Amino acid sequence: MSRYEKLFAELAERGEGAFVPFIMLSDPTPEVALEVVRAAIAGGADSLELGVPFSDPVADGPTIQASHVRALANGATVDAAVEQVRTIRAEFPDIPISMLIYGNVAFSRGLETFYQDFADAGADAILLPDVPVRESGEFIEAASRAGIEPVFLAPAQASEETLRGVAGAARGYIYAVSRDGVTGTELESETTGFDEVVRKIEMFDGVPALLGFGLSTPTHVANAMAAGAAGAITGSALTKVINEHLDDQGRAGEGLAEAVREFVASMKAATLPATK
Numbered sequence: 001m002s003r004y005e006k007l008f009a010e011l012a013e014r015g016e017g018a019f020v021p022f023i024m025l026s027d028p029t030p031e032v033a034l035e036v037v038r039a040a041i042a043g044g045a046d047s048l049e050l051g052v053p054f055s056d057p058v059a060d061g062p063t064i065q066a067s068h069v070r071a072l073a074n075g076a077t078v079d080a081a082v083e084q085v086r087t088i089r090a091e092f093p094d095i096p097i098s099m100l101i102y103g104n105v106a107f108s109r110g111l112e113t114f115y116q117d118f119a120d121a122g123a124d125a126i127l128l129p130d131v132p133v134r135e136s137g138e139f140i141e142a143a144s145r146a147g148i149e150p151v152f153l154a155p156a157q158a159s160e161e162t163l164r165g166v167a168g169a170a171r172g173y174i175y176a177v178s179r180d181g182v183t184g185t186e187l188e189s190e191t192t193g194f195d196e197v198v199r200k201i202e203m204f205d206g207v208p209a210l211l212g213f214g215l216s217t218p219t220h221v222a223n224a225m226a227a228g229a230a231g232a233i234t235g236s237a238l239t240k241v242i243n244e245h246l247d248d249q250g251r252a253g254e255g256l257a258e259a260v261r262e263f264v265a266s267m268k269a270a271t272l273p274a275t276k
Contacts, residue, residue, distance in 0.1 A: 018271065022233060035257055036260050043265040044268035125172035136152070151171070215233065
């Protein structure tokens with residue numbers, strides 16, 4: 001049983017959903033990123049989605065774009081990201097780890113090396129947001145050989161053909177996109193309509209769906225749970241919390257860890273079953 005299978009089984013038994021924070025590695029430094037990861041797990045994160053800095057993050061809105069830029073300005077590399085994953089896995093052997101990485105990184109590293117490096121570091125799954133499922137054959141094969149679970153986006157307005165392909169190819173989880181556009185709280189998700197997104201994905205009986213894009217409040221998370229999603233992913237709202245606790249030189253200011261922990265705890269609480 002994979003870490004994701006085990007997680008979803010345990011959460012279902014408790015009647016909970018998963019809360020998954022997105023955290024950019026090396027933002028603004030590897031040390032700060034690791035501090036954020038530890039605080040998020042202390043706050044109750046069920047899984048991690050970790051970003052690798054890239055120069056042209058086409059699926060991301062301004063807030064996360066800025067985190068790519070900060071990390072790259074401070075010398076971020078793919079090798080440094082691999083080492084951070086290795087550190088996180090050593091400290092937290094049971095938590096599922098998914099990577100969000102753009103396709104050019106995989107191409108430039110070579111698919112076999114790319115997937116194997118992250119597998120050896122301890123990653124469970126990888127999402128390449130700019131590689132659609134219809135063009136993913138060689139990626140899926142390389143991922144499978146390395147023991148990595150491929151994750152795919154299920155766009156809010158996707159055709160049945162696309163959703164069938166995503167459900168058939170995705171392992172670990174499906175990233176259900178709650179609305180059109182890029183990531184970010186600049187365009188928040190509506191708190192209604194989530195059920196339609198989830199329903200369309202479930203038609204094809206794939207792995208559990210986590211809802212993301214524009215989910216920034218506990219209300220968004222609670223509505224994702226009510227719609228039948230297995231959990232929720234939040235990135236930009238957490239990145240804003242981090243930004244507020246960095247000084248002008250990008251160093252972690254006082255209160256960063258506690259602010260991250262409190263934010264994650266509030267979002268995780270919205271995945272819990274209602275008490276009477």
